[in-house]
Amino acid sequence: MSDSENESIQDLLECAEEYENLMREKLKTENKSNENKHNAASSNKNTTISDDTQELPMEKVIFGDREGLLENLAVAVGESKKIIDEKKAGAASEDDDLKDSRKRKPAWTDADDTDITLGEVKRPTRFSGPHNHLRQDKSYKEYLTARYVRTVPQPKWAELDNKKVSEDAEDEALLQTVGFVAKPDTNTLRQTHLEFKRLKDLNRATYAEGSISSIQFIPKSTATLVTGTSGIATIYSIDGVKNEKLHNIRFDKFPIMCARLKPCGTKAIFGSTKRIYYVYDLLSAQEMRYKLPEEVTTLRNFRISPCGRYMAVAGRFGNMHVFDAFSQELIHTFKQNDDVASMCFTADSKNIICSSLSSKINIFSLTKQRLAHSFIDDGCLKGSAMDLSLDQRLLATGSMEGVVNVYDFQKLQLSTTPKPEKTFLNLRTGISDVKFNHTAEILAMSSVEVDSAVKLAHFPSATVFSNFPRKDDMGKIRVVEFSPNSAYLALGSTSKKVSLMRLKHYKYY
Template identity: 35%
Template sequence: MKRSSRNFKHEINPVKDEESRLSQILFTKKQKLIDKLKPNQELSDNIDLKPVWTDDDDGKYTAANIIPQAVSNVQYTEKLKQKYRTIVGTPSWAEIKKNTDCEDDDKLMKTVGHIVKKKTKELKKDFLEYKILPKINNDISKEGPLIKCIEFHPKMSVSLIAGQSGVVSLYSIGGDKNERLHSFNLKKWQITAAHFTPDGKSAFIASKSNHSYCIYDLVKAEAKLVQLPQISKRPHIFQLSPNGKYLATSDCFDEVYLIDTASQELIRVLKNSTNIKSAAFNSNSSELYCFGDQGIVTVWSLCTFKSLKKFYDNGCVTASCITTSACGRLIATGSGEGIVNIYKTSDLMTNEPIPLKTVSNITTKITSLKFNSTTEILAACSAYYPNAVKLIHIPSYHVYQNFPKQSFNYNHIQVVNFSPNSGYMAFSNNRGSAFLHRLKYYKNY
């Protein structure tokens, strides 16, 4: 059943004097947000092409000089051209090539100020080169003590920070100072999930204490609250598919509700065998992985809405979280005992899938798992112990010993995330801070 959606403008209060700044939201110093999000205009095909040179003999002879019955010079010239193309073809020097200046400009803009350099060496497995940058929300933290969401914009160097207070903030990142671009407040919301759409024009935001979710339009600067299907209680799990077409929500019982993002309609209810603790889409949005509280992983097909496989996570007693890699080849599970298992997706259909690697460097419950965009790093965190974070190199599966620094205190880390090209890595904690790191191996945002 399609649920009604309304604009709740009176529930959304701008922080400070943001209305005047909203029209000037900048994702870089030179271009506005709205201009950046609009699609690029194609080059016109109707270009007035001029000949490279002219032959003096062309003016001496006409069609009438050669073929008296020719109707006109134009007709005669076209016939000669057609005959020449049929017999000889178009020489390579005469081919009209598309102007690639705009394409080069687009590639340059996607680097967000960083020069594209070809990587000559592989990522080191023993020593991670990184730099600790100023906190993302270093000016005035209004997102609350527990920051549950750090999301990087898919196209521009901007981060979304949200948490317990219900304030959602957009920050420009990458410089000496991370500037707050805009904030808005969702009253009485303890925000627990936020995801940018693949085109970067909207953000889906949810709180496990509310029966609605928010769609924030970055172009129009409008927030719309949409009710979940009545059958769904609270979105304890709230995942947006990589292609932006599906929302998977669950109240942590044994059902997952699949919602169409365009129509906000309930597509299907997937019945799991046990209560669900975590869920994740695969890279091409064709499958959904549900992690049951007893350690059973169920692989759902989003084409047939049927279970393709169920397997027991090796050594798991209590399930915690699950994530997938952008390349589609790996999945990782985290348990309540601090165990991280990494599986190859091609091995999941065997009778008893065996993990490629088991990492046990964290001794408390895994609360956040994230692969970087190139599947060369897996970050694992626990919110139950200070500085409980490990970075795992792939494919060697070595744990970096120089991270985190012993002298640096993250407190209790809530969530970890990487920027689209892995140039940045961010952590949030229970003290209202969002830490930002520059990974030197990756040259782009």
Template identity: 35%
Template sequence: MKRKNTSLDEEENRVSSLLFNKSKKFTENISSQENEIDVDIKPAWVDEDDHQLAADIITKVKSDGLYTQKLKQKYEVLVGTPKWAKITNQKDDSNKLTKTVGHLKKTKSRGLKKGILEIHNFPRINSKSRNEGRLITAVEFHPKLSVALVAGQSGVVSLFSIGGEDKNKLHSFQLNRWRVSAAQFDPDGTEAFITSKTSHDYYVYNLVKAEAKAVQLPQAIKRATSFRLSPNGKLLAASDTFSEIYIICAKSKELLKVLKTSTNIESLAFDHNSEKLYSYGISGEVTIWDLSTYRAINKFVDNGCVTASCMDISACGQLLATGSAEGIVNVYETQKLTTRDPLPLKVISNLTTKITNLKFNPTTEILCASSSFYPNAIKLVHIPSYHVFSNFPQRNVQQVETTSFSPNSGYMALGNNTGAAYLYRLKHYKNY
């Protein structure tokens, strides 16, 4: 037993070191450097007579100012102010370090242009493992570190470092007799919530301890076909395709509320500030729930929808995208969803098979729509022009099961039905 505990401790320390120690040390170094910056600019020598002699001692000059001020003005007119004499704001200088060091620098860029997407193909994320299963159903980027989680139908969950040509595998673990259907990181990036459409349990993987713990869903749920973690990490929403939605506290794992609809649930989505929940019924009915009162504040039927499939809400909270089995994607403005029959802002009909995945990028400039029923059935749509980028996909990606964007849209990933997790660099975005 001692030997087993020792190996677990060593594994925990190894994963914690790989994932967190570098970032912690980097942050501490930045803080210490900022504290050391203490610039107090004072004149090296002061002549008391400079504050007494008036400018009128100069021939043919009548002025109430000081003699030294007059000489300074004349010098700047003729020569200009030298660099060594320019005094910059002390506060601005002290903040310069945090604006220019490494990934802390936030580059201002213009809006993404339509037409051609500047994109670079990287090697597969899981090229060194390829044991996550034939169907890659989850590819998720860590919210703070350059790390990606890859999982699939074999039950193997792997973590890889992102950012170079060589994808370093950090850690992997096996969930026995378990098929992963989705995974989400909490906002802090310390835990990953892993679910399966064929199980009554879900797993919470602690990245610091390198430990996966099984948690049972409420007894009424046989299997969570829809499972979502709120953006603030406080709530879980689950449904088993029937008309009930179960709201669970993410921390205590206790059931908070059961929401009942008039139709079987096909998809769920939290809004950007975790104040509302959108449910998408199989017949196309969208219900908007107020999570402070657990009441429905509006219902409407998705325009032209016969059979619903999936939906997503933009990170800014202004757009809602719905996908149907007919291959149609409707995009709505959330502020205008106050009637029973709102009209979509845009109807996208570039795909002809069932929409199985919708994903906005974090800047709401790209909407990724894909179908796992046909090879290469994936489109990247530019927002707000809603033109499809003509140069994607550049290679055969087979049947796409899942898509994901990194926190600042610098990377995009997709998993397919051949066990591959593809990685792309979106050059327009400068940060991970």
């Protein structure tokens, strides 16, 4: 017991003694005046009770005697300390158990994983150069885990603690009233300056595809399908350092002019100038060969709907054929006056937007199987490229005159001569490809007629990034493609290489 507790107990005992003395004196005076009454009452009882015990029954009930009071106080103080210590220990153990239960436990652990260091695995080569920037004594497992987390985000359903931390309302009101400068929002993309890094070429392992015809990022893995006119399709892993080749597919006497992945990401369709095409299963590595109907001669230009059910194919004499992507049967043929230049599906897979080798753009309805709307592309004489943003808000069109128009997709369906929201004249030659990223914040546009002719535009400000591209030899760019979360930008050229850019604003693949 502490000194303060002993002092409090001594004070309590002194008060008890004073109270006891006062009560005895008072009772003695009362006993003398009523002595006769007390004697008569005591004679009738079999037992005699002393004055002290008769006078202090309540006192002993409340306080007890001196020794008992001290013992009770000591026991009470000790038990209270014991209870407090037990509560603290119990709370600490509950917190530890909660933390342990919320941690993911591996199915098994391999002791060799912790023993392997980075210096034993990462050896300098003539391609990578020295590894002075890496810690040689670091665990190789930690290195791989950090790279994987940086590339592939954790899904929301797998987060153990997904509580949203809300800002303090009082602090927010204070900042609004006293005139503090708010911090810039790091989630929005800057308008004039784009932070990016040029990485190793995506197909640096082989350069075997020939003139690049298509680039398809596999949505469920950090891999990319690259095809070219040499008849070779290759799957590369993306890490920005090695970009190793995972698998390649060779088709004899079959120059691949267009390749598309199905939305599931497990099957790819390859088209060419031949009257046949291939469907390849990426999981089982099996290919299936199909013959085109008589009215369809080639599969040079086609698109797959977001639902994966339809496949739109550009035919001859302004025909656009719609196939069933599962049974490979011809469903319907739409007719327009001029040949098809480019096409894309809406998000609900109910409409096909088709640009022609003229100034007219048509919107066909798959449910009604007829022309739903038609309009004139402003300033266009011969269309060449087109893309619709994922949010169905913006439609970008490119022409052979080097003009790129951006329309509000909802407004253009109300007029036959809509005015574009923005017109880009930065490229002086024919547009080969236009592409929105997944948030519609960036529009990429390229021209295959001039070396390194590519520009990126910011939205909604509709300004072109002044620092892109740098003076790098990227060749004549035919195809541009963003990764699913816009962390990477691939630029396919006619000179057999695919330039790879890392957009630092976007964290995940």
